Amino acid sequence: MPSRSTLAAILRSIRTARGLSQEQLGGAVEARHLHNVEHAKTNITLDMLERISARLEVDPIALLAMASIYERQESLTSFNARLLAEMNKLEALGVLSGLPSHFEGGGLVTGKAGKRPIPADRIQAVLACKAEGMTQKQTSLKLGMAASTVHKIWHSDSGSAASQ
Incomplete structure (x- = not known):
């Protein structure tokens, strides 16, 4: 910019x-x-x-x-080539083809507030540690997860509340 x-x-x-x-x-x-x-x-x-x-x-x-x-002190030709390369990267990521899903009735669709759900494999790992008799702190250290996330999964109904 x-x-x-x-x-x-x-x-x-x-x-x-x-x-x-x-x-x-x-x-x-x-x-x-x-x-x-x-x-x-x-x-x-x-x-x-x-x-x-x-x-x-x-x-x-x-x-x-x-x-x-x-x-950037570059030529117009160089800039155009760089811009085309960047646009191709975005197109390869599916940005252009995915844009319609972000609009409805001519307006931007609002995103859901909050953090992304905890991946199922992380939930299962926490529950496995709990089943082994580990403490929340030990689980947090072993899995490299925040203690608050471990606590949330630990006290949910078999991890189902943590994924919401």
């Missing part, structure tokens, strides 16, 4: 290349806030970046890419 100084310089450079003053760009964001962004005194939100980009008639990704190219 480019630093706010580099992004500020990119925004300022594009604004002046378009012949716009900060006041003329003010429709996108409050003039004072734009001044602070262009002087790297504040961070920019994605929403603000989108509004400024729309007013500058430049894709926000292009702004971030240009700032990244400058900071």
